Amino acid sequence: MKLAIVGAGVAGSYLGNRLQAEGHQVEVFEASKKDSHWPVCAWGASKNMLEIFSKNAGLDFEDYVLHRGNKLKMDLPDNKIEYLELKGLVTYDKYRWEQDLCKGLRINYGFHCTPESAFLSKYDYVIDCTGLHRSLLPRSPEDFIIPSYEYLVENVDEVEEFYVMGYKGARGYFWFFPLGNGRAYMGAGDIDRRYFGISEFFEKNPHAKVLKKIGRPIRLSPPKRMLPFSYDNIIGVGESIGCVFPMLGEGIIPSLICCNIFIEVLNKDSKFDTKLYEKKILKKFGYYDDVYRIVRMKMDGKLSSIKHFKLLMSMYRNMKRDEKRFGFGIDFEQMNRLLKAL
Numbered sequence: 001m002k003l004a005i006v007g008a009g010v011a012g013s014y015l016g017n018r019l020q021a022e023g024h025q026v027e028v029f030e031a032s033k034k035d036s037h038w039p040v041c042a043w044g045a046s047k048n049m050l051e052i053f054s055k056n057a058g059l060d061f062e063d064y065v066l067h068r069g070n071k072l073k074m075d076l077p078d079n080k081i082e083y084l085e086l087k088g089l090v091t092y093d094k095y096r097w098e099q100d101l102c103k104g105l106r107i108n109y110g111f112h113c114t115p116e117s118a119f120l121s122k123y124d125y126v127i128d129c130t131g132l133h134r135s136l137l138p139r140s141p142e143d144f145i146i147p148s149y150e151y152l153v154e155n156v157d158e159v160e161e162f163y164v165m166g167y168k169g170a171r172g173y174f175w176f177f178p179l180g181n182g183r184a185y186m187g188a189g190d191i192d193r194r195y196f197g198i199s200e201f202f203e204k205n206p207h208a209k210v211l212k213k214i215g216r217p218i219r220l221s222p223p224k225r226m227l228p229f230s231y232d233n234i235i236g237v238g239e240s241i242g243c244v245f246p247m248l249g250e251g252i253i254p255s256l257i258c259c260n261i262f263i264e265v266l267n268k269d270s271k272f273d274t275k276l277y278e279k280k281i282l283k284k285f286g287y288y289d290d291v292y293r294i295v296r297m298k299m300d301g302k303l304s305s306i307k308h309f310k311l312l313m314s315m316y317r318n319m320k321r322d323e324k325r326f327g328f329g330i331d332f333e334q335m336n337r338l339l340k341a342l
């Protein structure tokens, strides 16, 4: 088929690579200029899954790993501390990974596409991989995004491990993700835009040098709240249709899972079955909606461990089943302590 992919982020580059390898005619359109194109993200994800996606695309994930996590320290309100046992969480060179996926693809940089972009009509399908922007699909009234920004820093001598500070009422969190050799991503997402932890970091690390400051909100609304997934010949893939884990704002693995579902449905028939795609996405990411409800109730001070016990159990069971995919240990007692402390 003749396919246009709009957006060369994680979903667009992986999808382009896979679809071209399968013999489709693929052309990618990316809004950023080639020199300024940068994957806005903290580059943290589970190596257990990225190994598989990399292999599918002919890459060896080991070549991209920057830091292997062991334990994640989590500072919580009222001086409580938790340690998460990490089981595959790493940071990796997401820039080089995406660049390598795009090798051999026809990419047009500096093309900001809109639903009115006439040249898109010559393709069988146009795939909206524009992430947060969802530039080609209609807006969803249930969209929910959380403001965030981060720094790429170097010359950091203080912390060598993954570190997170959870805000009261689960209204956001501060993160520090090491990238090796004194480099790290450090930032925060916060509904109230207070971003605790950032100025404290600079006070503790006066020698830290800022290489980049990047601001971009993160979508928390899951697929169930990001319908429609398609419109005319446009189909959404990745964060554009809510493939982000709502508790963490973690979207790399969910976007890649979404790509695989897209490929599976595309290969089934000569005409893309949008209903089947919708069904499969809603099934795969069904429990993300439970997680989203828990997060929103917690933010609004309405979550009760007794009243919402069933919902909490469902979240725990689903996350436990997906432990490898998250890259950290899921423990019921710890999850309860975390929710109580926040």
Ligand SMILES: Cc1cc2nc3c(=O)[nH]c(=O)nc-3n(C[C@H](O)[C@H](O)[C@H](O)COP(=O)(O)OP(=O)(O)OC[C@H]3O[C@@H](n4cnc5c(N)ncnc54)[C@H](O)[C@@H]3O)c2cc1C
Pocket (backbone or CB within 6 Å): 006, 007, 008, 009, 010, 011, 012, 029, 030, 031, 032, 039, 040, 041, 042, 043, 044, 045, 111, 112, 113, 114, 129, 130, 131, 132, 133, 134, 135, 148, 149, 150, 187, 216, 217, 218, 237, 238, 239, 240, 243, 244, 249, 250, 251, 252, 253, 255
């Ligand atoms: C600060 C921050 C930190 C994060 N950290 C993590 C993390 O550590 N781990 C994790 O799993 N997730 C993280 N996420 C979320 C994750 O980065 C995203 O969910 C994921 O990148 C989504 O992939 P995508 O391909 O759907 O969209 P993106 O990777 O956002 O790619 C979208 C692409 O589309 C392009 N584009 C947009 N509009 C248009 C247009 N109109 N025309 C053409 N091109 C367009 C953009 O320039 C971009 O290149 C983070 C997000 C933020 C904001």
